[in-house]
Amino acid sequence: MVRRAWPSAVLALAVVVATVHAADGPDSVYLNARVWTGNAAQPAATAFAIRGDRFVAVGSDDAVRRLATTDTLIIDLDGRRVVPGFIDAHWHLPSRRSARLDAAGSVAVIQQRLLDYARDLPADSWVVGRGWMPNDFPGRVADKRYLDEIFPDRPVVIRDRDGHQALANSRALELAGVDRDTPDPDDGRIVRDAGGAPTGLLQEAAAALVTGKLPGLSAEDTYQLLLAEVTTAASYGLTSLQDATDVGLTEHERRAVERAQAEGKLPVRYRASVPLDENVTAQQLAGYVAMREATRGQLLYYGFAKAILDGTIDAGTAYMLEPFVGGGNGQPMMSQAALNRTVAAYDKAGLQVALHTIGDGAIRMGLDAYEHAARVNGPRDRRHRLEHVEVPALADLPRMHKLGVIASTQPIGATPDATTLENYAPLIGPARAALAYSPRIFDDAGVVQAFGSDYPVYTMDPIAGIYAVVTRQTRDGKPAGGWYPANRISVEAALRHYTRDAAYSSFEEDLKGTIAAGKYADFAILSRDLLAATPAQLLETRVLATFMGGRETFRSPEFQADGP
Numbered sequence: 001m002v003r004r005a006w007p008s009a010v011l012a013l014a015v016v017v018a019t020v021h022a023a024d025g026p027d028s029v030y031l032n033a034r035v036w037t038g039n040a041a042q043p044a045a046t047a048f049a050i051r052g053d054r055f056v057a058v059g060s061d062d063a064v065r066r067l068a069t070t071d072t073l074i075i076d077l078d079g080r081r082v083v084p085g086f087i088d089a090h091w092h093l094p095s096r097r098s099a100r101l102d103a104a105g106s107v108a109v110i111q112q113r114l115l116d117y118a119r120d121l122p123a124d125s126w127v128v129g130r131g132w133m134p135n136d137f138p139g140r141v142a143d144k145r146y147l148d149e150i151f152p153d154r155p156v157v158i159r160d161r162d163g164h165q166a167l168a169n170s171r172a173l174e175l176a177g178v179d180r181d182t183p184d185p186d187d188g189r190i191v192r193d194a195g196g197a198p199t200g201l202l203q204e205a206a207a208a209l210v211t212g213k214l215p216g217l218s219a220e221d222t223y224q225l226l227l228a229e230v231t232t233a234a235s236y237g238l239t240s241l242q243d244a245t246d247v248g249l250t251e252h253e254r255r256a257v258e259r260a261q262a263e264g265k266l267p268v269r270y271r272a273s274v275p276l277d278e279n280v281t282a283q284q285l286a287g288y289v290a291m292r293e294a295t296r297g298q299l300l301y302y303g304f305a306k307a308i309l310d311g312t313i314d315a316g317t318a319y320m321l322e323p324f325v326g327g328g329n330g331q332p333m334m335s336q337a338a339l340n341r342t343v344a345a346y347d348k349a350g351l352q353v354a355l356h357t358i359g360d361g362a363i364r365m366g367l368d369a370y371e372h373a374a375r376v377n378g379p380r381d382r383r384h385r386l387e388h389v390e391v392p393a394l395a396d397l398p399r400m401h402k403l404g405v406i407a408s409t410q411p412i413g414a415t416p417d418a419t420t421l422e423n424y425a426p427l428i429g430p431a432r433a434a435l436a437y438s439p440r441i442f443d444d445a446g447v448v449q450a451f452g453s454d455y456p457v458y459t460m461d462p463i464a465g466i467y468a469v470v471t472r473q474t475r476d477g478k479p480a481g482g483w484y485p486a487n488r489i490s491v492e493a494a495l496r497h498y499t500r501d502a503a504y505s506s507f508e509e510d511l512k513g514t515i516a517a518g519k520y521a522d523f524a525i526l527s528r529d530l531l532a533a534t535p536a537q538l539l540e541t542r543v544l545a546t547f548m549g550g551r552e553t554f555r556s557p558e559f560q561a562d563g564p
């Protein structure tokens, strides 16, 4: 960051302005930038001014420079690209630290990473991991024996990438009391061998039989975990997160976010969810609304209710209109009648609803419930959301548009990695794969689309997500031309979904998501011009600095290097 001295003529002018308008002068002005504002009325600018936590002017260098007083900090951005702060519309605070098993590719790699991770833990503590996929295992069958081989006496449980199934070793099953006599829980399955003994694979709600036995984190552990995660978020240019957990924040998590806010250590606007529960009481609903009103305008705030309606494609638990290739189908976790009743109750209370729906069957059920709510409760700006909405039936998109339902999608999911090509796509077959993870079909249908990462399922790096939807290739450029390349979108469209549209998804488009006078001064300075970058350059683009409400929340060491 370069702070240039003022030419004396300009200084003199600034002093004059200052004597007249000292009280109104901006705290800082940024000049000589390439600003993508996201604001249709003024798409591009080279300068902006900030006062307090807001942008107060956006325009040309000359026009903005004129506003400076002697007290104004002047920053020359040397032609850098500036974008509105990224907003992750679907993010999760991880519940604990764990070994990362992403893109392992083989049992040997999973075993090695677990051994490496366990080395630093107390000898008798649980070993927890996450990020494996079925294709990491021989025959795509995860089995406890691979964990027993390396940890015969110590409990181990590892979550798959999507968090919809877990693999436990024999010791973990034993500690959890899961054996051949344990019945499957509602909404879950204990996978068994031919003799009826658990194989260690626990799908959907069955995973909690073991993960529920994990020792809890202390309040301090949770606080440190939160700080680490939100610091990472700021380093990726994120200024807002929507935590889409279906159970809402735990007591420890809520206190951790409140503490970070009180101590001035929260570098993001943190929108938390409440559970969408079919047994909700009128009193609970009133409490949720009161919480939303009480926290309006704070960094930690509430406003949406989340539920999970089906599973995932990779686990074969998504609810499809037609079965998976080779048979089998997921089951919705609520009946249509219960869903309609529940959504209508939250809707009547004025709460926004977000439903995890991945299969076209679940997506249709969600739309039916939203349509029902609109019918019984009358017209209103409701902006209910479908989360993931990976494999919709094309016939449902016009209805989604008409109902004003938001597609809350994960761009990084369009990455055609081994899991996508060898497990995901074959399970749904080519006709449905051609529509899967396609931001394009929502844009074409006029559906508002908010981008998110689903972290910790995927990286929370928005630029990685943008690369995925712009190229539909892996990071090493495969396949040539991209996976279903007709589904690609432009960098600009992707940016819009990560900023303005994501702000719209939380009813905050008047507050943030664009660089415009009156909005929160949330922005990121980039190392390259994202909008003029080749795919390879996109991958090299990094965030140099992030500001939330005018406050610097991240600065990269390389940017520090050419600072004052």
Ligand SMILES: [Zn+2]
Binding pocket: 090, 091, 092, 244, 454
């Ligand atoms: Zn999620």
